[in-house]
Amino acid sequence: MRASAASVFGREAWRRRLPLLPAFIYIFLVTQIPFVLTVYYSFFSWNLLKPGSFQFAGLQNYADLLTNESIRTAVWNTVLLTLSVIAISVVLGLAVAMLLNSEVFGKGLMRTLMIAPFLIMPTAGALIWKDTLLNPLFGLLPYLLSPFGLGRVDFVNQFPMVAVVTVEVWRWTPFMMLIILAGLQSQNPEILEAATVDGANAIQSFRRITLPLVRPFIELGALLGSLFVVQTFDTIFMLTYGGPGEDTTNIPFLLYLVAFQGFNIGQASAIGVVAVIMTTIVATFALRTLFSIFQIEARR
Amino acid sequence: MDAAALRNKIVKSALGWVVIFIFFFPVLWMWLEGLKTEPQAASTPPTIFFTPTLQEFQTVLSGDFPPYFINSATASLLSTLLVLVLGLPAAYALSIRPVKRARDALFFFISTRFLPFAASLVPLYLLARDLQLLDNVFALAAIYTTINLPLGVWLLRSFLLEIPHDLFEAARVDGAGFGNEIVRIVIPLIAPGLAATSLICLIFSWNEFFYAVNLTSSAAATAPLFLVSFISGRGLFYAKLAAAATLASLPVLLAGWIAQKQLIRGLTMGAVK
Numbered sequence: 001m002r003a004s005a006a007s008v009f010g011r012e013a014w015r016r017r018l019p020l021l022p023a024f025i026y027i028f029l030v031t032q033i034p035f036v037l038t039v040y041y042s043f044f045s046w047n048l049l050k051p052g053s054f055q056f057a058g059l060q061n062y063a064d065l066l067t068n069e070s071i072r073t074a075v076w077n078t079v080l081l082t083l084s085v086i087a088i089s090v091v092l093g094l095a096v097a098m099l100l101n102s103e104v105f106g107k108g109l110m111r112t113l114m115i116a117p118f119l120i121m122p123t124a125g126a127l128i129w130k131d132t133l134l135n136p137l138f139g140l141l142p143y144l145l146s147p148f149g150l151g152r153v154d155f156v157n158q159f160p161m162v163a164v165v166t167v168e169v170w171r172w173t174p175f176m177m178l179i180i181l182a183g184l185q186s187q188n189p190e191i192l193e194a195a196t197v198d199g200a201n202a203i204q205s206f207r208r209i210t211l212p213l214v215r216p217f218i219e220l221g222a223l224l225g226s227l228f229v230v231q232t233f234d235t236i237f238m239l240t241y242g243g244p245g246e247d248t249t250n251i252p253f254l255l256y257l258v259a260f261q262g263f264n265i266g267q268a269s270a271i272g273v274v275a276v277i278m279t280t281i282v283a284t285f286a287l288r289t290l291f292s293i294f295q296i297e298a299r300r
Numbered sequence: 301m302d303a304a305a306l307r308n309k310i311v312k313s314a315l316g317w318v319v320i321f322i323f324f325f326p327v328l329w330m331w332l333e334g335l336k337t338e339p340q341a342a343s344t345p346p347t348i349f350f351t352p353t354l355q356e357f358q359t360v361l362s363g364d365f366p367p368y369f370i371n372s373a374t375a376s377l378l379s380t381l382l383v384l385v386l387g388l389p390a391a392y393a394l395s396i397r398p399v400k401r402a403r404d405a406l407f408f409f410i411s412t413r414f415l416p417f418a419a420s421l422v423p424l425y426l427l428a429r430d431l432q433l434l435d436n437v438f439a440l441a442a443i444y445t446t447i448n449l450p451l452g453v454w455l456l457r458s459f460l461l462e463i464p465h466d467l468f469e470a471a472r473v474d475g476a477g478f479g480n481e482i483v484r485i486v487i488p489l490i491a492p493g494l495a496a497t498s499l500i501c502l503i504f505s506w507n508e509f510f511y512a513v514n515l516t517s518s519a520a521a522t523a524p525l526f527l528v529s530f531i532s533g534r535g536l537f538y539a540k541l542a543a544a545a546t547l548a549s550l551p552v553l554l555a556g557w558i559a560q561k562q563l564i565r566g567l568t569m570g571a572v573k
Binding site: 018027030033034035095103106110127137138220251272275276286287 | 305308313317320326333386387390399400405414422425426445449506509523524531542557560571573
């Protein structure tokens with residue numbers, strides 16, 4: 001009797017599990033096995049251009065990373081790029097979201113135009129910035145700035161990181177704006193009105209009412225955004241190709257150079273593992289925020 | 301509305317429009333440059349007033365661009381379809397009749413999305429090379445499916461949770477099985493959810509560059525790779541470049557504008573509505 005009950009439960013459990021399995025197996029095979037292989041390769045010295053060079057190297061690839069100037073530069077560039085893009089686009093996104101949440105003319109059209117930079121193909125966006133806006137000879141920006149005595153500034157070569165950050169901020173501000181605007185719109189306008197009646201000025205009501213309310217949305221936007229910005233590749237490839245020198249080479253771009261220009265599979269795999277460690281730190285916080293928001297939603 | 305409120309509204313509107321103009325300007329400039337002739341596009345000072353011409357759009361469309369565009373469409377649509385086919389049953393098993401430890405499964409799915417592309421590129425490249433799948437648009441679609449499936453599962457689940465549970469109980473009393481429930485209840489009721497999921501898949505796979513540039517070269521090269529050929533353009537092909545960039549960006553821009561309401565929900569995997 002008990003055995004048959006267990007088998008009924010077992011069958012029910014499998015019936016529930018069945019719809020999940022195809023997706024689960026697919027994801028497991030295509031993401032986890034390559035990752036395990038990356039870890040495995042990272043312990044080998046292997047250059048694709050040298051047949052027979054596949055040799056166990058222990059921690060040599062990691063030791064090389066510690067002494068390698070390029071990887072240090074790339075880690076620093078990744079951190080600098082991610083932090084500045086996220087910080088600037090959160091502040092700008094919050095400002096634009098607050099404007100769009102207030103009484104303005106043409107609100108719908110403003111929102112529509114504002115999300116365009118996020119939808120434009122990043123390769124296309126970077127190319128337009130590089131060749132038609134920032135190009136020192138034919139670009140619009142150096143032309144507009146030339147009366148101010150700046151001459152024909154070659155932004156991409158003279159301030160490469162500023163150029164990359166600018167293009168990325170242009171792309172991610174709309175993303176932040178969308179998320180923060182959704183937060184602002186979930187706010188009850190009567191509370192703000194009550195605060196105004198109580199004599200709170202604009203700055204006070206922003207700090208005490210608006211900011212605490214949108215904080216989870218800012219956190220969510222910043223964390224999801226940083227998971228994408230950490231992986232920036234297209235903009236760098238198109239705008240600076242990591243240069244001049246290594247000034248804008250981040251981790252994904254360095255991995256590309258080591259794997260596909262240097263064909264050093266072992267070294268590239270070790271860089272991949274470093275990328276995973278860096279991302280996992282951010283992702284842990286992101287997931288916590290995501291789950292806390294889902295719980296808020298569920299409680300409503 | 302009193303005078304002070306109206307003045308406030310006018311000031312804010314003016315400020316808002318200036319900001320929007322700055323952000324939208326590169327897009328507008330891309331369109332304008334594409335409508336110029338080559339000498340106009342590379343002139344100093346920049347040409348502001350001109351008679352628009354579709355000449356460069358025609359050049360791009362009649363040249364070698366269409367195969368890239370078709371590859372992008374194939375990879376994006378195929379992977380979107382796979383995400384829906386694999387993702388909808390999975391989302392069902394994580395919401396309507398949840399498996400044990402559904403939370404862990406959800407966590408697993410999303411953690412794979414946060415694994416950097418860099419972590420799996422090298423083995424995928426070697427595997428594709430050994431299986432003769434380099435420069436293959438179906439291999440690219442298979443990879444895009446893994447990028448989008450975690451988002452799809454989360455997003456579809458958030459829509460499934462909104463279906464009143466009574467409907468499933470009623471269907472079950474009528475003896476409807478899983479397939480029946482999907483066709484009769486789920487698909488009609490979460491049509492907006494399917495649209496939102498497709499939109500997000502389309503955005504991410506259409507615009508994807510990292511895998512495309514490393515795993516394809518010519519036969520399966522996608523639209524962003526067509527733009528790479530303009531990197532070294534020195535003032536010669538600006539109008540053509542802008543026309544190509546406009547065309548390459550068009551599908552996602554239009555889809556995103558049409559489905560604006562679903563965009564925010566899709567980008568946050570259903571967390572923000």
